[in-house]
Amino acid sequence: MSGSWRQRISFRIHQWLGLVSALVLLVVGATGGLLALEDDITAILPGPEVAAGQLLPMPALAPKLQLPGKTLQRIYLEPQAQRPGRALYQDRQSKQREWRIFNPYTGEILGARPAISEFFADVMALHRWLLLPNSIGSVITGTAALMAIILLIAGFIRRAPDRLSSIKDWLWWKRGSKGRLALWQFHALLGTWLFIPIFIMAVTGPWFAFDWYRSGLKQMLGSPEPPTIKADANISADADAVWRSFLTVKPDGRYARWYLPRQANGDVRVRYLDADAPHANAYSTVTFDAAGHLLQQQRYADLRGGDYLLANMYAFHTGSYFGLPGRVIWSLSGLAFASFAITGIWLFFNRRARPKEQASGTASTLIAYASQSGTAAAYGQRLKAWLEQQGQGVHLRAMANMQPQEFAAYRQVLLLAATYGEGQAPDSALLFQQQLAAAAVKLNHVNVAVLAFGDRQYQQFCAFGHWLARRFSELGAGTLLPLQEVDRGAEQALQHWSDALAQTLKLEHASLAADSWQSATLLQNRCLNPGSDRPVHQVQLALQGNWQAGDILEVLPVWSESQSRDYLQQQGLDGDVMVSTHAGVMPLWQAQAQYLEAPVVTVTKRELTPQAYVNAATPLGARSYSIASIENPLQLMVRHVRNADGIDGRASGALATAPVGSEWQVRLKPHSNFHLPLADVPLILLGAGTGLAPYLGFLAQRRKQGFKTPVWLLFSERYAEQDNYYGAELQAFRAEGLLTHLDFAWSRPNGRYIQQCLLAEEDRLQRYLAAGAHLYVCGAIAGVGAGVQQTLVQLLGEPQLLRLQQQGRYHRDLY
Numbered sequence: 120m121s122g123s124w125r126q127r128i129s130f131r132i133h134q135w136l137g138l139v140s141a142l143v144l145l146v147v148g149a150t151g152g153l154l155a156l157e158d159d160i161t162a163i164l165p166g167p168e169v170a171a172g173q174l175l176p177m178p179a180l181a182p183k184l185q186l187p188g189k190t191l192q193r194i195y196l197e198p199q200a201q202r203p204g205r206a207l208y209q210d211r212q213s214k215q216r217e218w219r220i221f222n223p224y225t226g227e228i229l230g231a232r233p234a235i236s237e238f239f240a241d242v243m244a245l246h247r248w249l250l251l252p253n254s255i256g257s258v259i260t261g262t263a264a265l266m267a268i269i270l271l272i273a274g275f276i277r278r279a280p281d282r283l284s285s286i287k288d289w290l291w292w293k294r295g296s297k298g299r300l301a302l303w304q305f306h307a308l309l310g311t312w313l314f315i316p317i318f319i320m321a322v323t324g325p326w327f328a329f330d331w332y333r334s335g336l337k338q339m340l341g342s343p344e345p346p347t348i349k350a351d352a353n354i355s356a357d358a359d360a361v362w363r364s365f366l367t368v369k370p371d372g373r374y375a376r377w378y379l380p381r382q383a384n385g386d387v388r389v390r391y392l393d394a395d396a397p398h399a400n401a402y403s404t405v406t407f408d409a410a411g412h413l414l415q416q417q418r419y420a421d422l423r424g425g426d427y428l429l430a431n432m433y434a435f436h437t438g439s440y441f442g443l444p445g446r447v448i449w450s451l452s453g454l455a456f457a458s459f460a461i462t463g464i465w466l467f468f469n470r471r472a473r474p475k476e477q478a479s480g481t482a483s484t485l486i487a488y489a490s491q492s493g494t495a496a497a498y499g500q501r502l503k504a505w506l507e508q509q510g511q512g513v514h515l516r517a518m519a520n521m522q523p524q525e526f527a528a529y530r531q532v533l534l535l536a537a538t539y540g541e542g543q544a545p546d547s548a549l550l551f552q553q554q555l556a557a558a559a560v561k562l563n564h565v566n567v568a569v570l571a572f573g574d575r576q577y578q579q580f581c582a583f584g585h586w587l588a589r590r591f592s593e594l595g596a597g598t599l600l601p602l603q604e605v606d607r608g609a610e611q612a613l614q615h616w617s618d619a620l621a622q623t624l625k626l627e628h629a630s631l632a633a634d635s636w637q638s639a640t641l642l643q644n645r646c647l648n649p650g651s652d653r654p655v656h657q658v659q660l661a662l663q664g665n666w667q668a669g670d671i672l673e674v675l676p677v678w679s680e681s682q683s684r685d686y687l688q689q690q691g692l693d694g695d696v697m698v699s700t701h702a703g704v705m706p707l708w709q710a711q712a713q714y715l716e717a718p719v720v721t722v723t724k725r726e727l728t729p730q731a732y733v734n735a736a737t738p739l740g741a742r743s744y745s746i747a748s749i750e751n752p753l754q755l756m757v758r759h760v761r762n763a764d765g766i767d768g769r770a771s772g773a774l775a776t777a778p779v780g781s782e783w784q785v786r787l788k789p790h791s792n793f794h795l796p797l798a799d800v801p802l803i804l805l806g807a808g809t810g811l812a813p814y815l816g817f818l819a820q821r822r823k824q825g826f827k828t829p830v831w832l833l834f835s836e837r838y839a840e841q842d843n844y845y846g847a848e849l850q851a852f853r854a855e856g857l858l859t860h861l862d863f864a865w866s867r868p869n870g871r872y873i874q875q876c877l878l879a880e881e882d883r884l885q886r887y888l889a890a891g892a893h894l895y896v897c898g899a900i901a902g903v904g905a906g907v908q909q910t911l912v913q914l915l916g917e918p919q920l921l922r923l924q925q926q927g928r929y930h931r932d933l934y
Contacts, residue, residue, distance in 0.1 A: 180226050376402070608741060683711045
């Protein structure tokens, strides 16, 4: 079996056995942690004491301990001479058992056990039987222990390092871990560190629950039992003879456990500690018949091999075999094992990859979103919160999780629709689009408002939003609001739409802006391919906040006054002219620097006045960059873009030439569709140019998580000598085993692209996908995006590619 499948199967076994047995293991682990230190806790607490003297012989002691209506079954002496002994009785009518303490030197019964002893007796009953009848409780706890053995082995296999060089990462806490990753590390690392004591506790646990388990271990490990001398059934009981025989074995007469016969002429079993006993449970055992004849003797010091292991089963289970350090470690291990039930269940149910569906109860308004990078989904959350504050009943759902007929249940529907690339629906909504196109549902009573997200640099700007508006109209839906286009998440357009919605629904106006911009300081700016006519820079920024691999940093490309004036001068406009904007009246240079993109129309002094120029310009939009790190400093790969007119790209040009210490307005943006899967599954990573950036974060995150499944990275650029960004780092990832396969496609002068690599490695592609791999594509939509999509359709067929998208295993971040 391959390592990938072995780890996947072991993970599922570990997960499901843990879920099934969690509650029982929580109780058994917590109580076991207490019981491991029972003797130590009891010893330090004040308790009854007796004056040490000469032990009463058993023939004299037993009659003194008799109680009316009760049968004396066992007599225990403590190792400490000043501690009272304990006697176990069974009521002859109710069959209930009870303990009394007594003075072993006088035979005086002192009363019930101390409260701390009763407490630990209850803890033991909870630990062994869950306070249920013994025959039921022992089956439950014993079965849970058997399940624990399997889930511990499965967990160990799941985390076991592939090579010795990985042991440090396997055993050591990864610095900087937060949130779910930190909890996972606690669960995994503590389980690894304490695996041996926890496993010993689990393996020995069923010994105390199941006869078949005890018999099996005895048969497998123990020596054949010596023939037992059978007592004469008609023998007369002689307590004095038994005592004299015991003194020949243990001259000081100090015993630990004296088990009285059930019948008058039954056998007597005695357990005692030799003077050199290595621990408090290293018992030797002798058995006598009622007349005092020795039937069987087992000296602890004489035990070897399997017999030794069997005799120490309780000592191994509690840790007492290893003395005080063992008891402390076993106690901590039991408590840790209990905590695994809590952390394991939390990790199972906690899901951060996608916005949660919010559709409980009834509502007249539906917010349905289709989002590629998370912008539409995030706005849907803010919109829902605002509407609920106004007393509206609202459901928030992803179109990908809806059927067309479900829209008929609402009076008004707000569609938040992102367009991906040249007119496509987001990957998650492709199947929904097909279903809606074929639907015959009547929506005559539904009013629809469409908020269309897109990027104006594409010709099919907001095409999916326009298609939805037409299709809902064809199905009979009315228009609640005219369609509103939003270019790159422009807050001005979003606010305009929410104001119109408030007016239509007669609600209070409110700002729904994502108020999360912050200032970031540039720490490093390094060109990764000096001399190239398409330079790529490594930019590092210090900022507040948390992110994960695959997330996006939005940069607001505000110009300086000099940059703005230079640009306006090239357009033939006076930067000092006062103009009116949505933010107020200000000089044209300020409006251009802080609020405006360049208009798409040609500008000359004769064609446009400064105010007409402002009116024609679109609001300034944020630029999005894939994050190439998982902790501060935040790292980006920025290609310095120069347009055909010779003007630098507004954000890339500024970032590529920015000095260390400069301040930037930025915003972290979760990109849930491009996150790593929570499970350790194989990955296929396809990246071209700066599309390599998120994969650096992926590999760093998998290193922290200790993931071991295969990863195949295919990277494409122009020149091997010049554009091999992070070549040394990638080779290091490969040496660590984090990268299983690393392929390069250099287009100059070889004319080789990622799609050619895929065609040449079709078998590997199929193997990875058959093993459950997730497929990621990052880069230019017109380059690697279009080429890879065409190749995947050729190799896999459209139905299989659509299934991958429906399963959430095909992820694209294209620009």
